[in-house]
Amino acid sequence: MPCAVTILGNMNIRVNGEEKTVIPNINIHDLLTALEMDPTQAGIAVAVDREVIPKTEWQAIEIRENSEVEIIRAVQGG
Amino acid sequence: MQEFKIADQTYTSRLLIGTAGYPNFHIMTESIAASGAEIATVSMRRVKFTNTPGENLFALLRERGMTILPNTAGCFTAKDAVLTANLAREALDTSLIKLEVIGDEETQFPDVEQLLNAAETLVKDGFTVLPYCNDDPITCRKLEDIGCAAVMPLGAPIGSGMGIRNPYNIQIIRNLVQVPLIVDAGVGTASDAAIAMELGCDGVLLNTAVAKAHRPVLMAEAMKKAVEAGRAAFLAGRIPRKLYATASSPQADMIE
Numbered sequence: 223m224p225c226a227v228t229i230l231g232n233m234n235i236r237v238n239g240e241e242k243t244v245i246p247n248i249n250i251h252d253l254l255t256a257l258e259m260d261p262t263q264a265g266i267a268v269a270v271d272r273e274v275i276p277k278t279e280w281q282a283i284e285i286r287e288n289s290e291v292e293i294i295r296a297v298q299g300g
Numbered sequence: 301m302q303e304f305k306i307a308d309q310t311y312t313s314r315l316l317i318g319t320a321g322y323p324n325f326h327i328m329t330e331s332i333a334a335s336g337a338e339i340a341t342v343s344m345r346r347v348k349f350t351n352t353p354g355e356n357l358f359a360l361l362r363e364r365g366m367t368i369l370p371n372t373a374g375c376f377t378a379k380d381a382v383l384t385a386n387l388a389r390e391a392l393d394t395s396l397i398k399l400e401v402i403g404d405e406e407t408q409f410p411d412v413e414q415l416l417n418a419a420e421t422l423v424k425d426g427f428t429v430l431p432y433c434n435d436d437p438i439t440c441r442k443l444e445d446i447g448c449a450a451v452m453p454l455g456a457p458i459g460s461g462m463g464i465r466n467p468y469n470i471q472i473i474r475n476l477v478q479v480p481l482i483v484d485a486g487v488g489t490a491s492d493a494a495i496a497m498e499l500g501c502d503g504v505l506l507n508t509a510v511a512k513a514h515r516p517v518l519m520a521e522a523m524k525k526a527v528e529a530g531r532a533a534f535l536a537g538r539i540p541r542k543l544y545a546t547a548s549s550p551q552a553d554m555i556e
Binding site for chain 1: 328345356357373
């Protein structure tokens with residue numbers, strides 16, 4: 223699915239496998255906001271380049287060019 | 301072991317239920333309620349960027365006071381399973397993990413080597429590891445030795461509904477391990493769940509048998525009763541099997 227929002231900027235990253243162009247050195251909190259997600263919601267987690275970033279560091283951690291960001295949540299499973 | 305306890309938490313119900321594959325969300329919630337289960341499994345997947353917000357499973361299960369057991373379904377390597385477990389711990393605020401490391405798409409059988417590696421890493425990282433494994437007593441013993449909080453051998457392949465295909469191995473596992481023994485996968489109908497419990501298992505984890513039943517809520521209720529009945533039968537102690545009859549009514553003082 224294409225992203226519902228366009229994020230202005232000139233830094234390329236991948237979020238959940240999709241190409242995104244974002245503001246250089248955007249932090250995780252702001253990235254989630256730009257993706258129209260509530261960063262304070264319960265039940266989500268973020269990994270950058272296969273490293274889980276705790277919620278407490280979402281403001282501090284900036285994303286670098288070509289990073290692979292994964293944003294996950296719980297879904298129905300067995 | 302009279303109480304069903306996982307990581308210092310005592311549960312009344314010995315049935316653990318999956319949340320996948322129900323006709324809809326409403327039937328899922330009704331089925332979970334009917335099953336009496338206190339532990340429900342979930343998977344961790346990417347958030348989708350769409351304009352239609354999906355149901356919030358995490359919030360729903362939490363509101364109902366369920367213990368949420370995230371799985372690592374779909375992982376084929378220890379590395380992926382460990383990352384998924386860490387994401388689950390962060391997202392769901394739980395150190396419980398149903399560890400699945402699959403070796404083959406078609407059979408969904410566990411990759412024992414990868415499973416043991418992942419279990420070791422996660423136990424060291426402080427996770428409460430509940431591994432889905434083969435019905436192999438030695439693998440189960442190794443998982444216990446590593447420090448897993450339970451062992452969860454399959455009764456039959458996931459979603460197959462073939463029941464407990466090797467009850468003798470389950471019995472041997474029961475004798476070999478001290479941690480809770482939970483049959484995970486293979487249950488097709490209520491009698492399968494009862495058999496698992498009669499063999500001395502501490503619990504049964506199932507999903508498809510309820511989700512894909514013609515009437516899921518009714519099947520959930522049947523599973524609840526089967527697990528309770530099987531447990532009671534195990535505690536009561538079955539009579540030995542004999543080839544020939546032993547009359548139950550008195551043989552003396554018959555009319556002539």
